[in-house]
Amino acid sequence: MEEKEYFSIAQAAKILKISRIAVYKKVKKGQLPAIRIGKIYAVPKEDIIRKVRGIKGRSLKPEEKAKIKMAVNKTLREYGDVLKRLGEE
Template sequence: MSEVTFLTVAEVASIMSVSKMTVYRLVNSGHLPAIRVGRSFRVPEQAVYEYLRESWQGANVDSL
């Protein structure tokens, strides 16, 4: 079984260069999976990179 690394909302926001509120919105909308630990969320690190990869692939880079 592989080891899963979890990130805080602040760490995810830093990686994605967005606000913590944006991360909360992604979690609450179901676009970014997370588990609740006490009163805070933890996001699997791999899920962050998968989300970014899918977002990049979905972007129309021809218009850049």
């Protein structure tokens, strides 16, 4: 029998670049497989790798692109002068 490698919730959060709470929510919703060992959860390494590949490999939806564009435009409107001065330093 082969041994699986596991990550803790904290390790999974760091790898996925999300909060520990977000990882717990994904586990509870069944979006991220995990096993429970006593009081803690362990996430299989291969599931984290699959999740990272899925995140990096997918394209943004048009509504996601629009949301990002709106946020960038708002930031430039509100902080454009400050950003310009910081860029000159």
